[in-house]
Each structure stands twice: as C-alpha cells, then as structure tokens.
Amino acid sequence: MNMRNRVLLAVCVVIACTRVLSLDDFLFDPTTIDEYLRPEDFDPEWETRFIIHDSLIEPVTLVSMGNTIYGFFVRGNPDSALHNQVSILYFHGKDENINRYWARIEYLWEMGFNVFIFDYQGYGKSEGSPSGEALFSDGAEALHYLRSRADIDESRIVLYGWSIGTFVTTYCAADVMHPAAVILESAPASITALLRDSALLNLTGSYVADADFDNEKRVGDIACPLLMMHGRADDFIVFDRHVPLVWDAAHEPKDSLWVEGAGHDDIPFVLGTAYHQAVIDFITVHVLQ
C-alpha cells in the first residue's frame, strides 16, 4: 500500500469511527447499592440529628423505560403547621444516590412538606443506566406517581431540583405538567453554557452530549412561580456565567435567593434557618395563598 492509500485509509477510519464516543456518561456519577441505609448507618454524625421516624418513610418502586427505579415518599412533619399541605418532588444531583441527600430531605420534611425523592436509573438500587433520556423518563414517571397518590393534593405539587436535578425539574415543569411552583438550586444554564465555560468557543452542547439539558430554554415555558437559589461563591456553576441566563429567561412571578458565601453544595447549610424561612415564605405566598 502506498502512502496515498494509507492516508485515504486513515481518513476512512476516522469517518468510520464517527459516533463511537459520547461524553454523556461523564455527566453522571452514580453509586449503586444493594440496600438503602438510614443516614446514621453510614454517617455517625447523623445519630443525634436524623429525626424522621421510620413510620413516615414509605419505600416506592416505579418503572421507567422498563427498569425499576426506587424512591421514598416521606410524609411531612406532623408537628408542622404546614403538615401534608404541600408535596415536593425532589430531583437530586449527579453524585451517588439517595443516601447522600437525606440532610436535604430532612430540611424540607421539618418544614412540614411531604417529600418524594427517587434514584434515577443506574443510581442506588435503580436498574438501568443514567442518560438524558433516562433522567427525563424517570422524572416524568415520578411526577405521574406523585399525582396519582390519593392522599396528597395534586394541585399543590412543587418541583425542587438541585444542580443536574434542575434539568429534570424544568423538563417536567415545562413539558410534563405545570406544577404549583418550581424551586431551582444551583442550576446550570445548559450543557452549552457548561461547554462554553470550559472551551470558550461558542459551540453548542450537542457537540459533546446527547442529553437535552437546557434550563435556559425550558424555564421560559414554565407557567408557575419560580424560586431560584444560587451561591455567590459557587466556583463550579459560577454565578455570573449561568444565573443571568436562566433568570432572564424566566417569567414572573419569580423570586431569587442569592446567597453570599455559599458554594455549589451548601446553600441550605450556609443559610440554616434562613433557608427554612425562604422556602416556607415562597411556598406560602405562591402555593398556599
């Protein structure tokens, strides 16, 4: 084979290799487990803090894209004045599984809200593999499940997403069902925004990922009150490069909570009781009144 043919062969190989890689998998970092644990089982610090009684935690299984996914419906704090009035569907972040998110669930539970949290496909005990399509399907199934429960008020469902979970939140709120309200915490604007943040070029997110993750696009289709929270010290989803894109695209009514000193992971913990009050105030004004 002469050199010219070798070059042609190399070019053909390049073309033939097209589509053999996708970076979607790098968006997700799940941990699979055999059994879910109570927080105190894997974190001794929880021993004196976790206060949700077992009787209030109901395991739930759903089917999404033919795979069984697992979650927990947590009935709100019976001692709260807001007990059982509002149900929150919580979409967690890209790491690990439900076990990691109990602290956040407990905060919402303390406020009196019912909370349904589930693991996306490939997370925790849930079957399958995570992908953009899988997360959207899982989110829609979770929302259908919550709406189907006879013991909650369907008109008072609030969708709450954190980080990558915000992509599922806006998808469900814009394309599946208009909820009573939406809460987005540490929301990236889009895959495109993430890409431009690192590559500097004005390329679209489709260059690196098939997942249609786009809060900037979908938030404009949300027809309910919105609360956006973001840490001013978030060094991952940097405030100035993401928040204005989503915030400007969102319709009124919308509330903001920009938290000085908070990073990507710690808004509830930095704010403490102020976090409770902000969420309660938002839901009271926009959902309960």
Place this chain on the structure above:
Amino acid sequence: MVGGRTSAYVFVVLLCCLSCGTVASVRPLGQGRKAVSFSFGGPVTSVYDVDVPVPYSVIRLTYGLSKDTDLHFGVHPTMSLLANAGIDIGLSKHLTTESGLRPALCLGASLYGFCHINEFSSARVYPGISLIGSYAFFRSHNLLYFGAHALMQFTAPYVILAPLVGTEVPLGEKFAINAEALWYAPTEASKDRVVDYTLRPFDHGAAGFAAGVSYVF
C-alpha cells in the same frame, strides 16, 4: 455536580481547537511537494486523577503551492469520535528566510469548521491566523520555533490566543517530529471553570503540550 468540578468534564477536549494540534507549517514545503502529519495534544487537565494533555488530534495534508506558500487541509479525528465533523483549511505564507538573528517568519491563515452531524444549526466557522518564527540549529537540521495562534469568533471572547514554542526534529529524509508547549487563552481567567485545568499560569488560560509526526512524500 455535587462536589464541584470534576475530571469527568472532558469537555475540555474542545479547547484544543484553539491550536488544533501542532502548527501547520514552520518552513516552506517546496513547490509541488506534499506532506501528511498527525498531531495530538492539548491543555493539561486531570482525567481520572491523572494529569495529561487532552489528546485532541488532527490529521493534516499539506501541499506546496509555490516555493514559499503552502496549502493545508486537516481533519479532526477526536471531534469525529464525538459525532462531530471538524476540518480546517488554510494557507501558510513564508514571509522571510532566516538571516542572522532574524528568524524565518511564516504567516498562516485558516478557516476551522465544525458541525454536529445530526444538527446542522450547530455548524460553526472560525477564522484563525498564526505567526510563527523559527531558527535552524544543530547543523541546520532542527528547528526551534515560536509564535502564536489566534482564533476569532463573534461572541466574547472575540479573540482567543495561544502562544507557543516548539521544536521540529527530522528523522531521516522523509519523517519529522514536532513537540510544542502552548499557553491556551492566556487572556482569559481560568480559575473557577467547569474544567479543572492543571497548569494555569497566573490563573489565566491553560498550559498544554502537543506532539506530531509528519511525512513528506
């Protein structure tokens, strides 16, 4: 996204478009001559806790239009692997020959085109220019070169620079190898980006390395 940025964000591969491998032409190829080169490299980042230059690759064909002007055409395999078409085409004009302390100078102009194969609206074209000076050393066989690429776009940052220094070493009559050190986007703050660039001189841009091998027909 819990836990902040992660090496998983290998989106960084696309930053390598700023340089697209090693420089297309350091010295004139000669009228009617042809060459093919393969180069790879990019900014250093942590991938699964290992610091490596991202292996962005380019296969480039070069043709000597005249004694001092080369035409080059490149395809970008790494982009192809991600279901994107990536090509570049351009000219390199050798302005001066080396004389004393004055280096040989080569001015390059290219157009880079990228498109996701399933989304035509994603098509992007970026003009780029480069200015490369070079000195021959070690019996005039080897080259030491230096200069910069500049890639342009219609959104901020409008110009993305990549200063570089490199060397070209011949291996026999037909083959040569190149090695370059580059500073990608030195005018852009690189702290608090989604990708954790390992080498960030003065917290601006990202340092990286590229290597290449070429064959002259």
